[in-house]
Amino acid sequence: MSRVDSSAIRPKASALGRHGGPQTHWTTTLAPYLFVFPAFAIVFIFVIVAALNTCRLAFTDSTLLRPGKFIGIQNFVAIVHDDYFWTALLNSTLYVVCVVPFMVILPLILANLVKGNSRIMGFFRTSFYTPVVMSAVVVGMIWTNLLDPKGLVNSVLESLHIIHSPIPFLSDRWLILFTSMFVTIWLGLGYYMVIYLTALANIDASLYEAASLDGAGPVRQFLYVTIPGVRSTIVLIMMLSTIAAFRVFNEIYVLTNGTAGPGGEDITMSMLIQKEGTGIQARTGYASALSLIVLIVVGAMLILQQIIQKRGEDS
Numbered sequence: 001m002s003r004v005d006s007s008a009i010r011p012k013a014s015a016l017g018r019h020g021g022p023q024t025h026w027t028t029t030l031a032p033y034l035f036v037f038p039a040f041a042i043v044f045i046f047v048i049v050a051a052l053n054t055c056r057l058a059f060t061d062s063t064l065l066r067p068g069k070f071i072g073i074q075n076f077v078a079i080v081h082d083d084y085f086w087t088a089l090l091n092s093t094l095y096v097v098c099v100v101p102f103m104v105i106l107p108l109i110l111a112n113l114v115k116g117n118s119r120i121m122g123f124f125r126t127s128f129y130t131p132v133v134m135s136a137v138v139v140g141m142i143w144t145n146l147l148d149p150k151g152l153v154n155s156v157l158e159s160l161h162i163i164h165s166p167i168p169f170l171s172d173r174w175l176i177l178f179t180s181m182f183v184t185i186w187l188g189l190g191y192y193m194v195i196y197l198t199a200l201a202n203i204d205a206s207l208y209e210a211a212s213l214d215g216a217g218p219v220r221q222f223l224y225v226t227i228p229g230v231r232s233t234i235v236l237i238m239m240l241s242t243i244a245a246f247r248v249f250n251e252i253y254v255l256t257n258g259t260a261g262p263g264g265e266d267i268t269m270s271m272l273i274q275k276e277g278t279g280i281q282a283r284t285g286y287a288s289a290l291s292l293i294v295l296i297v298v299g300a301m302l303i304l305q306q307i308i309q310k311r312g313e314d315s
Contacts, residue, residue, distance in 0.1 A: 108226075242305065246301070
């Protein structure tokens with residue numbers, strides 16, 4: 001009986017095998033780029049191209065119905081002489097100054113209080129995060145009904161004889177602004193709390209044990225262990241909350257039904273851009289110039305934060 005040579009029936013190595021053939025070259029070289037390409041294409045079209053087009057439009061007198069022509073810096077000159085611009089810039093800057101400290105501090109305190117694994121802590125985490133997933137329309141309806149002159153808040157305060165007449169939360173120029181700030185903080189607490197919870201989970205538990213053995217109480221542990229342990233997260237949240245606060249739109253728009261308060265005195269930069277850049281008479285060139293100014297101002301704020309942070313670390 002003749003022996004069959006196993007090499008005769010063994011399939012020959014394919015030219016597309018895994019030992020240096022074209023298939024290996026394609027897999028290791030081209031495949032990663034092909035997987036990344038769809039995401040890159042989306043970012044390129046809807047972010048990079050859109051940003052470049054905004055820069056181009058900022059130097060034209062384009063409207064919604066016609067492309068317009070190049071006019072240099074005339075849009076920026078007109079913006080400087082626009083009273084609405086200075087009102088919007090003041091409101092947006094005030095929003096950042098008032099909201100960002102609370103967005104940095106309160107979520108950290110909440111995260112430190114609810115970081116346990118018990119069911120009750122899980123309930124509190126879910127409760128604090130619930131506003132994050134609510135739509136702007138629902139949030140507006142809730143707070144409009146609560147803060148209405150005949151709403152729950154005024155009714156309770158009047159029944160307790162704390163006030164004698166309803167507080168105009170939704171009709172006074174400054175009360176609208178500070179009410180919107182409160183709603184913004186309420187909406188953002190849960191989101192930033194979750195970010196802090198992730199950072200707190202990475203702090204070595206032995207640091208708390210050592211601090212406890214040294215006689216440090218909860219407050220000192222928070223100040224000297226927790227805060228240094230989440231310093232990089234604090235910087236991140238400062239940046240995110242600064243951008244979000246300066247670009248605030250939904251809260252004021254919904255609470256004022258799009259009027260930006262009496263006489264438009266509570267208008268923000270985002271609302272001004274929306275006002276100028278939408279509608280039949282939209283001035284897209286003017287709105288694009290406003291968008292560039294927002295980019296510059298927010299960038300300057302972030303750079304200032306980095307400088308202050310670096311000086312604090314050096315000292």
